[in-house]
Amino acid sequence: MTRLAPPRKPRARSQARIDSILDAARALLAADGVASLSIYSVAERAGIPPSSVYHFFASVPALLEALTADVHEAFRESLQQPIDHERLNRWPDLSMLVEARMLAIYREDVAAQQLILAQHGLTEVTQADRQHDIELGKLLHALFARHFQLPTLPDDVDVFALAIELADRVYARSVQLHDEITERMAEEGMRVFDAYLGLYLPPYLPKRTQQP
16 A cells, blocks of 8 residues: 655744745845845745744844854854864964855855844844854864864953954955955955964964874
8 A cells, every 4th residue: 555655744844934934034135135124025035924934033133133043053064164184284274264264155145244244233133143153262262272282261251252253343344345345355354363363372383283
């Protein structure tokens, strides 16, 4: 007897609906920025009733917070990608690689620029971004510690998270002035990133002979 395929779990259907909503919001952000985003425009873009969007996201800020988390997940994945330990001679080699990966995400995802780098005045999104930066800072700290022997760093300042935020300020300036992260401003962002870390990391750190 032919068996019918079991129905998809509600959780899977819900996740598919959430994904379609986020994809629609991302497309609208990339095209028109945060100011033009509404629950109704997202619903129209996704081809679903507004009530379906409200079911998962009670407001536009809630939707944007979810998108911010999505963007930062891409950043976290970039830090977890393999790194050729043998090709690292000094810690700036590692910081350049990390920043290049993050810049690639910004450049490929205009919605990420609108959320994190553009001036939208949404406190909820800004706070969510800062919280995610703290998590990224911890991952970055651990990544550097895997490849180099780090000195004792201050407990009251998250050095790596602050380095990320400072570089983002430079990229944000570029987006405000040029609607993109230009090559020149990308270089400046990397300089700011390295300059701040250089306040706490000596020019030459002992490289680990074997990653832990």
